[in-house]
Amino acid sequence: MIWDNKLFLCISALIFMLLCTEWLHSSHLEEGAPSQSQSYEQPFDTVPLVSVHVAGKYYNFLLDSGVPVVLLDRQLARQVTVPLDTRTLVDKTVYQDLTKLQGTRGAVDPSRFDLIKPVALKLGSFSLVGQDVWVSTDLSPLSEAIGVQVSGILGVDTFRQFSWDVSNEKKVIQITQRPLEVSAFDECIGYSDKYGSQPELLLAMGEQQVLMPIDTGASRSYIAKELVDHLSTEKGALQVNPGMDVVANANGISELSRYVVNAVTLNNQPLGMMEVHEVPDRYGAGMDVLSRFSRYAFIPSKMMFCYSGLKPVDPLPLAYRDIRIKVRDGQITLDYNTVDQLRESSLLNGDVIKQVNGQVYVPRQIETVRNLLKTTPPGKLNLHILRSHQVMQVDL
Missing domain, CATH: 2.40.70.10 (Acid Proteases)
Structure with a gap:
């Protein structure tokens, strides 16, 4: 959805990057162990979610190149790790701006973030190495926005350890530590x-x-x-x-x-x-x-971006309305809307969307529902909503 963006040169840079990443999309992972091979494949819908092994279990993590280090949801962090003793790091000056964090909408309460100690983490058969610090924060807004429980985020420090070969046609991410062959793509450019x-x-x-x-x-x-x-x-x-x-x-x-x-x-x-x-x-x-x-890849060892099957988008669909939704208690629900936005529709925040044009959508399909609400022409949108234990029909 949107999360708009290091603990690399200074902590304020880290958090600023975290703040800028936007999260809106939905995706879904099947639970279970990834295949143990030198090339790990992960199916995806829209968002690059991967299955990560932490403390004996598998969790959904978002691959986010706009974030510098691994993030854990605060609840998971309390179960698997401990706060970081910053005195163990050689350069402690990176923490001096912790109380001066700035985000896309101004200063951020430092209590939103905790620095935590990294623990063993595996992506397929690959173990993540060379990590000095992780961050924990509340990822529930992300989970509500994309309709899938997200327990963590893999940042750019993880991104740089692998080659990422993504097929939008097959909806598969292939992750490998070996450099990819540039001859397999239509175009490759340096980044x-x-x-x-x-x-x-x-x-x-x-x-x-x-x-x-x-x-x-x-x-x-x-x-x-x-x-x-x-x-x-x-x-x-x-x-x-x-x-x-x-x-x-x-x-x-x-x-x-x-x-x-x-x-x-x-x-x-x-x-x-x-x-x-x-x-x-x-x-x-x-x-x-x-x-x-149709296919693209990032090859950090070569600092190259490769792609095939470019399909320009022109024109974009028109936006007819703004109806804001999230997933709450396993249901797609209206939220964040102002009175003015909903006045003509008779909808209310808290209404649960049961059907859109006769179709039932599950939480992981929330992005499809967003697009239908936004781009379906007037007079063509029919909703079945649940309000106060009663199902109502609304035509927009």
């Missing part, structure tokens, strides 16, 4: 990477060349307000996409304005139109960019 940062690709938006960090934890790409203002002056480069999106991030719940950027290109190849969120001073290319390839 920028550095200590304390994340992989970055150069995209063209309008007349601007923008170095966009890759944020696999973001459903939508996001750009800084300064670029929004600049693109607004270029004829045909930007259009407002009416409404606001609710995003769950480290600050809690925030609203972000959305825009459509026209004629986005990568390596002189058109990506088509791209819906973006506006944030004060951050940039990130989310899963909406990566979903445009």
Whole structure:
């Protein structure tokens, strides 16, 4: 959904990156042990969720290149690890700005985060190594947003240890420690990477060349307000996409304005139109960019991004309404909506969506429901909702 982004050079940089990752999408993992091989394959729906072995059990973790280190949900952290004694680290100056954290919506209460001691963690047959510190926080907003229980996040320190080969057609992530063959892809380009940062690709938006960090934890790409203002002056480069999106991030719940950027290109190849969120001073290319390839891969050992089957998105579907939902108690439920948003629909926060146009959707399909609520034309949307133990029909 959206979480919009190190404990690499300083703790404030770490947390700032955590704050910027946007979480909206849904996915689903089958429980059970991954295959023990040198090439671990993980099925996925939309979000890059992988099954991780911690303390004798398997848990759903989000692969998020916009986060610097492993994050655990606070409840799991209390079960498997202990707070970190920062005196054990050589460079203790990285913690001096802990009380000055800044996120996409201003200062963040430091109590939202705890530094914890890393424990043994396995991804398939691979053990994660070289980790000095983890972070724990409340990941329940993420789980509510994507409809799947998420117990942790694998950050860019994990991302750099493997090659990631993703097939959007087969819905499979292949994870290996060996470099991939670039000849297996239509195109390969180098990406920028550095200590304390994340992989970055150069995209063209309008007349601007923008170095966009890759944020696999973001459903939508996001750009800084300064670029929004600049693109607004270029004829045909930007259009407002009416409404606001609710995003769950480290600050809690925030609203972000959305825009459509026209004629986005990568390596002189058109990506088509791209819906973006506006944030004060951050940039990130989310899963909406990566979903445009039939297959893509990140090869950290070569610092290369490879892809095949690029399919530009043009045009984007129109947004007819804003109805905000999350998963609560195993049901897709209205929440975060204002009175004005719901006045004409007769819907209320707390209503449970039982059917959309005669179809039942399970929690892991929440992103499909979001898109139906947003893009179904007026007069074509029929909802069956549960309110106060009664099922009601609502036509919109």
